[in-house]
Amino acid sequence: MNNTLCLRAPAKINLYLKIINRRKDGYHNLLSLMQMIGLYDELHFEETEKELSLQIQNSTLPADQCNLVLRAARLLQKTMCAEDHAHKGAAIRLKKEIPVAAGLAGGSSDAVATLIGLNHLWKLNWPKEKLARLSEKLGSDLPFFFDGPTAWVTGRGESVESIQNPFKTWILLLNPGIPISTASVFQDFSSQNGLTNTETAIKISAKQGRPTLAEVYQTPHNDLERVTLNRVVALKPLKSRLRRLGGKLVLMSGSGPSIFGTFESQEQAALAAGQIREFEQESSLRIWVLPFLQISPFSEYV
Structure with a gap:
């Protein structure tokens, strides 16, 4: 019987997102607080x-060469063969629940699950640091998923420092069903804010330049939010409704268009969700009541 393995790949939200500058390689330096959710x-x-x-x-989603899961599998396969490991393959089944192009990094999480899963299945036993370095070739959100469930992320996403999040928080997550291109949002943000390629070394140390967790909750900040809110007109009234229903930190995640509000209990979040469902019966809005994760689902494999 062939070896098999099942993994769950979590979504993330950005509790804070500041864009520092645009790099020569076309990526952006950023400062973000990321959180895995259920x-x-x-x-x-x-x-x-x-x-x-x-x-x-x-x-x-097409299951072709452009899919991040297959790209991750091929990258790992190519690297192991270059290091004289025996050539191995895998049949992969992906069941999608995280919406695509939603600011939730579902594709990135799937790719990390693939690197971790095949590392385990193929008995490579490579450390997570090696897998994380490989993942940088696939995208900026990937390294976070080797750590978490809560972490400050800097550089273009490759520098990750896990922290303890004392807030046992629930969120009400809303997605309007309109996919948004991350690259186009970053491009528009750069154009609107005059960001250009620069040689300036942006150095953000482990503590420097960061708000405290209390400040994150008191003063919501996502530099990309204005760009996407101007594209998706339904988001502004949804944000206002989340606040009126008791959401504490109400913010767009990543490049959007998903938005969320934090609540102190599952009951409070569920009550708000019920009121939004009643009001939005005819829309394509997707609604979830979800916890902050306290442990990464990848932790036992890395």
């Missing part, structure tokens, strides 16, 4: 001799 994609891995294959459920 919304998951599921991945099932089965070892095969050599071939890599991908099947996707609950999504129209």
Whole structure:
């Protein structure tokens, strides 16, 4: 019987996001506080001799060469062969629950789950630091998922420092069903704010330049929010409604268009969700009541 493994890949939200500058390589230096939440994609891995294959459920995402899951699998396969490990393959099934192009890093989390899952399935036993360095070739959000569940992220996303989040928080997460291109939001933000390529070394030390957790909750900040709110007109009234219903920290996640409000209990978040469902019956709005994760679902494998 072939070796198999199942992993859950969590979504993330940005509790704070500041764009520092645009780099020569086209990426942006940023300062962000990221938090894993209890919304998951599921991945099932089965070892095969050599071939890599991908099947996707609950999504129209193409299972082709551009898919981050296959790109991650091929990158790991290529690297292991270059280091004289035996060539191995895998059949991968991905069940999507995290919306695509939503500011929740579902694709990045799926790719990290693939690197971690195949590292375990193929018995490579590579440390998470090596896998995290590999993941930088695939995208900026990936390194966070090797740490978490709460972490400050700097550089273009490659520098991650986990912290203890004392808030046992629940969130009400809303997604209007309109995919947003992260690259285009960053491009518009750069144009609107005069960000250019620069040689200036932006150095943010472990503590320097960061707000405290109390300040994060008291003064919501996401530099990309204005760009996306101007594109998706439904977001502004939804944000206002979240505040009126008792949301503490109300903010857009990443480049959007998902927005969230934090609540002190599941009951409070569920009550607010019920009122929004009643008001938004005819819309394509997706609504979840979710906890902050206290432990990463990847922790036992890295």
